[in-house]
Amino acid sequence: MKTLGIDIGGSAVKGAPVDPRTGRLLAPRLRIATPEPLTPLAMSRAVAEIARHFRWRGRIGVGFPGVVQGSRTLTSANLHPRFVGCDAGRLFAQATGCRVALINDADAAGLAEVTFGAGRRVQGTVLLVTIGTGIGTAVFSGGRLLPNTELGHLPWHGRSAERYVSSAARKRRGLSWASWARELGEYLRTLERLLWPELIVLGGGASSKSDKFIRHVRCRAKLVVASSGNEAGIVGAALCAAEPG
The missing domain is CATH 3.30.420.40 (ATPase, nucleotide binding domain)
Structure with missing residues (x-):
């Protein structure tokens, strides 16, 4: 089963479809620069743009740079302050029309390295x-x-x-x-x-x-x-x- 991985950073949002059996990207990643901190609503539009680019209809995983509990983001050190206490998972799911799983961004990177890498x-x-x-x-x-x-x-x-x-x-x-x-x-x-x-x-x-x-x-x-x-x-x-x- 292919899934779409999206990584939210302090200066850009990046995404690509991934084969979770191998960790291989199935297409060149799309990068959207975010020089100014985006509100949760604006960020959801960027996430939706990535999904549209790949014509995505399946599951999406989103790495977020802050504390994540369930579908909520509890901290936001380098993003818009409105992300604190935001139900970002629900917002991204509504924007994309897809099922979304939310994870801390460093935890996501670590998961990749422990599964496939160093x-x-x-x-x-x-x-x-x-x-x-x-x-x-x-x-x-x-x-x-x-x-x-x-x-x-x-x-x-x-x-x-x-x-x-x-x-x-x-x-x-x-x-x-x-x-x-x-x-x-x-x-x-x-x-x-x-x-x-x-x-x-x-x-x-x-x-x-x-x-x-x-x-x-x-x-x-x-x-x-x-x-x-x-x-x-x-x-x-x-x-x-x-x-x-």
């Missing part, structure tokens, strides 16, 4: 960190997800950690890749002291430029780049939609 068959703790407009985290133990960890908002030097170590923060602060990577390593070592992962997987938009910084990151656990790169969120959202129920 975290496959790892029985210990796997920490996935997505680096883009913000910082997302997903934690798996024995292949099982602990939902909505959201450790990108861990207090760090008096502010949310993503204000210092996200890709957007690197650009805003004018840091070189090496200087930023050393701060990223400090942040990852803090997460290690909390979780003691055996494997840390880096995903998100910055993962496509890992050759510029990963050699400067120091941590205890094995550190790898997400096998699905920046498409992990799309794949994981599609996997969420393919689950029974």
Whole structure:
């Protein structure tokens, strides 16, 4: 059964049909830039545009950058504040006319990596960190997800950690890749002291430029780049939609 995976980010919405048996994208992804924070209604129109582009009539999985419980979004750090307490799943379903499953975006990326990628068959703790407009985290133990960890908002030097170590923060602060990577390593070592992962997987938009910084990151656990790169969120959202129920 094919499913449509949609990944909502701080600067764009991306989607593509996916074969959930293999994790393979079945068509080139469609990316819609969102330079300004969209209201939930406007975001639902962007989601519907992706569904129309692929002439979609089946299940849709949507990865959202915030805490997700059921079909509701409870936080919205990098999107419109009206998403807080919004029944986004219902809104997206109404806009597309399709059945929609909602999942935290980092959890979606982690699900893709644990199922098909770098975290496959790892029985210990796997920490996935997505680096883009913000910082997302997903934690798996024995292949099982602990939902909505959201450790990108861990207090760090008096502010949310993503204000210092996200890709957007690197650009805003004018840091070189090496200087930023050393701060990223400090942040990852803090997460290690909390979780003691055996494997840390880096995903998100910055993962496509890992050759510029990963050699400067120091941590205890094995550190790898997400096998699905920046498409992990799309794949994981599609996997969420393919689950029974």
